[in-house]
Amino acid sequence: MRWLLAVCGVGATITSPQIVLNLRKMGFTVRVILSPNACKFVSPEALEVISGCKVFHSTFDRGDGVVVPHIELAEECDIVVVFPASASMVARLAYGLADELVSATVLHTHRPVVVVPALNATALNKPVVERNLLQLERDGYHVLRPVKGKSVRITDLRDVGVSIASLESVVALVRRLGGKASQKSLSKLGQK
Numbered sequence: 001m002r003w004l005l006a007v008c009g010v011g012a013t014i015t016s017p018q019i020v021l022n023l024r025k026m027g028f029t030v031r032v033i034l035s036p037n038a039c040k041f042v043s044p045e046a047l048e049v050i051s052g053c054k055v056f057h058s059t060f061d062r063g064d065g066v067v068v069p070h071i072e073l074a075e076e077c078d079i080v081v082v083f084p085a086s087a088s089m090v091a092r093l094a095y096g097l098a099d100e101l102v103s104a105t106v107l108h109t110h111r112p113v114v115v116v117p118a119l120n121a122t123a124l125n126k127p128v129v130e131r132n133l134l135q136l137e138r139d140g141y142h143v144l145r146p147v148k149g150k151s152v153r154i155t156d157l158r159d160v161g162v163s164i165a166s167l168e169s170v171v172a173l174v175r176r177l178g179g180k181a182s183q184k185s186l187s188k189l190g191q192k
């Protein structure tokens, strides 16, 4: 299964190389795209080495035979997973903005989209954030919220705890959605 892993700029982003490595060990093909702010937390070059593919971080990037990344990469995958998603990316997606590569790709894909927000407790409890997450769900995106006991708590130097769903729960959801997609294509062929 081909993942398009869309990484945003949050504290949890520093774990992205290890996540890509783990996904590849599980047998997934992983192509990574970055929001411009993600590049402040992790280098595209490191992710290129680990994913084995060029990492795009601008809608105007080209290379690897890709000319318009937000259109081509949006289709050359089986699923788009925004992981980790920042509060600002959640807002961008809820409003249908396409002002950088991640939001533009999500807006242009026909594939299922999973959004995995990384939020601290204050942001998570803000009505505007909840409103945006609900809007994403209404729009057909699969939102994986941090759930007590099933999420990873990242503590920075100022002891600000940020929660995000675990990689295991993201993989479990992706596998479920992948299964549904293949069921759909089988039924299209008139098979069970």
Ligand SMILES: Cc1cc2nc3c(=O)[nH]c(=O)nc-3n(C[C@H](O)[C@H](O)[C@H](O)COP(=O)(O)O)c2cc1C
Residues within 6 Å of the ligand: 007, 008, 009, 010, 011, 012, 035, 036, 037, 038, 085, 086, 087, 088, 089, 118, 119, 120, 162
């Ligand atoms: C050290 C640090 C950690 C951050 N962690 C988070 C976070 O966990 N969640 C979040 O929504 N924003 C976090 N931010 C704020 C985002 O970096 C900021 O909103 C940024 O504009 C997000 O960019 P993007 O959505 O375009 O990738 C953090 C910022 C810094 C400097």
